[in-house]
Amino acid sequence: MSAVCWVAPRLGWPPNYPSPMYLPLSNPARCLPLVAEYLANLPAGYYTVKAEDLSAELAESPVVLIDLRTDGEYAEGFIEGSLHIPFADFMTRISEVPTTGLVVLYDNPTHRSTMAMVMLQLLGYTDIRVLAGGSGAWASAGLPLVTE
Template identity: 35%
Template sequence: MISGLILGLLLVLTLLGGVFLPKSALAAVESKVTSPPSAEVYTAVDQLLNSLPRDYYTVMQVKQLKNKLKKRDNVVLVDVREPSEYDSGHIPGAINIPVRSLTKNLAKIPTDKPVILYCSSGHRTAIGMTALRLLGYTNVRSFPPSINGWKAAGEPLEK
């Protein structure tokens, strides 16, 4: 039986063309899936896709994010880029939890208040959101404009 986490991550990584996984690692995950996929696999994928909230990308604009951040104690902003990227400039108030270390840092990600993830372009954010969603987080959203959209809007960065 394929776990939801493996299936979900496989789905995201396949959609992203294995951008963040070496081919050998992607092949190892893909080997867990029977070929052709069983009815169980189709059902699991369908459940995953149907469990995504209708407002999956609720924070679509810089202005929306700024409004949410004004209520600082209500939102946790997570930069899922690598530490060197974070150190070069991040959205003020963001904490850095690289996407590769999300599962090791779940204690920093609350379940009782809104959490917004961002990266450079949205790819790592999608991976992080999918992983957290599969782990039961229903309060996580993304900021698709990411840091590039924030900078393009002329907003300040914190170092």
Template identity: 35%
Template structure:
């Protein structure tokens, strides 16, 4: 792991260029309510580093709400000997603060909305 803390702008650019796999380690309800488009959900409560899609041509970056849980998942990966590129510094909160788009579910209608 060469750069554990990766900025929102860098993750955004790499994700849009299809250069990474983004793994959201928040719980399913959090992921369902709001997420980064293209992120896969592997919750920390059941997180297994062996289940990560590593070894391909796209490195894995972890993400959560604030960076705390993704740092914990990063540590679990390190202990298991599973290489990941790092995690989104500041989580989805930093992503939103940078003005980057998220997908949200409208609780009144159930509609999926892209928002900034």
């Protein structure tokens, strides 16, 4: 059995993804240096938005917010106007994500939203960002989380 591990792509659009590299599942740690290289080559702030900047942007223009947390996490409080798509359901509900306009993904902290962002990029989405620090950073900035 083998796993696919991607080498670091060049940044830009359209993406120029390299050929996949197949690694044995018995040694998944061999992917870690490639992931580290990919992350090390991202410019600071690449595809992220700070809570304060997102708050200002929400006041000025339409933004689609997607909360990728579990039902339990979502029930504790979410950013008003967010579409709740738990990460476990993301690929089966991807048709709910608009293909135009800014889409901002968040969870807490940002592991699930970063994975979802990469999935969307691979599908051709171009205007996607991740809320840096997730819902915790939003609350820490003194911005409101609402409950149903």
